[in-house]
Amino acid sequence: MTLLLLFLVYAIALSIALAGAGHWGRTTAARLASKPHSERILIVGATGGTGRQLVAEALERGYTVTALARNPSRIQVTHPRLTVVRGDVLDGASVDAVMQGQDSVLCALGHNRYLGPTRILSRGTGHILRAMEAQGVSRFVCETSLGLGDSAFRLGLFYTLFIIPVILPFYFWDKTRQERMIAASRVPFVIVRPGALTNGAKRGVVRHGSGIGNALWAVRISRADVAAFMLDQLESDAYVGSSPGVCW
Ligand SMILES: NC(=O)c1ccc[n+]([C@@H]2O[C@H](COP(=O)([O-])OP(=O)(O)OC[C@H]3O[C@@H](n4cnc5c(N)ncnc54)[C@H](OP(=O)(O)O)[C@@H]3O)[C@@H](O)[C@H]2O)c1
Numbered sequence: 001m002t003l004l005l006l007f008l009v010y011a012i013a014l015s016i017a018l019a020g021a022g023h024w025g026r027t028t029a030a031r032l033a034s035k036p037h038s039e040r041i042l043i044v045g046a047t048g049g050t051g052r053q054l055v056a057e058a059l060e061r062g063y064t065v066t067a068l069a070r071n072p073s074r075i076q077v078t079h080p081r082l083t084v085v086r087g088d089v090l091d092g093a094s095v096d097a098v099m100q101g102q103d104s105v106l107c108a109l110g111h112n113r114y115l116g117p118t119r120i121l122s123r124g125t126g127h128i129l130r131a132m133e134a135q136g137v138s139r140f141v142c143e144t145s146l147g148l149g150d151s152a153f154r155l156g157l158f159y160t161l162f163i164i165p166v167i168l169p170f171y172f173w174d175k176t177r178q179e180r181m182i183a184a185s186r187v188p189f190v191i192v193r194p195g196a197l198t199n200g201a202k203r204g205v206v207r208h209g210s211g212i213g214n215a216l217w218a219v220r221i222s223r224a225d226v227a228a229f230m231l232d233q234l235e236s237d238a239y240v241g242s243s244p245g246v247c248w
Helices: 002-021 049-060 092-099 120-135 156-167 169-184 223-232
Strands: 040-044 064-069 082-086 104-107 139-143 189-194 196-198 207-209 220-222 245-247
Touching (some): 002 169, 040 049, 092 120, 104 120, 220 223, 220 245, 223 245
Parallel strands (some): 064 082, 104 139
Antiparallel strands (some): 207 245
């Protein structure tokens, strides 16, 4: 009983810390004004679940796409407007090189090194932001998660009391660093916070904004719908400087 109580205190304290450490509200500086339209976009995490959907949807919408991949053979799509570049987001030089000529960056970076302290997301994102600032790239759309900043406690009880504190504490803590770095940068950004991801089909209708998710059950969304919402952020200024949640 005491152990259970101690665990509950830890789980709730972790979510309170994730609330404090993630991004809140809207970053309103004038520096967030950006070019409204992009043609050439860089996709980071292009071989992953969301990343593959981003590549497909971006090509369908007519963008010229560069996909950064550690292992280019994992991208099976070929298209005249798609260039696949081998690179590692943890290697700043490869990020600098692939950034040249881009208008915007979409990031769906993730990994499965859950079980210890990690800085993969924040280090990789730091390289992306530095290259974007140096080369004047004008929009960054980055996938993080509900459960951070002003969306803490909004992934439902199972995530708040089990998945995040037991399986993902280090991973989520690194996501707070990632969000803070983005918000502190000079790059016009949209942080996209989805609910639990599925590999289902795109429905085309999603709920989005600051009040998304709830404390009791996990809200869901397909990676295909997240990708479409992320690409929408290149075509609208509505969420620039903020971190909308998104779910079905
Ligand atoms: N699962 C959920 O329910 C859920 C809910 C909310 C938010 N999210 C977040 O959404 C994001 C995307 O999740 P996902 O499941 O769609 O993605 P994923 O399948 O985990 O893919 C992650 C991508 O990141 C790439 N990557 C990792 N390390 C890299 C490096 N050093 N350099 C370049 N690329 C690297 C991977 O490349 P490789 O193919 O080379 O490994 C892969 O393309 C994650 O941040 C995740 O935490 C997930």
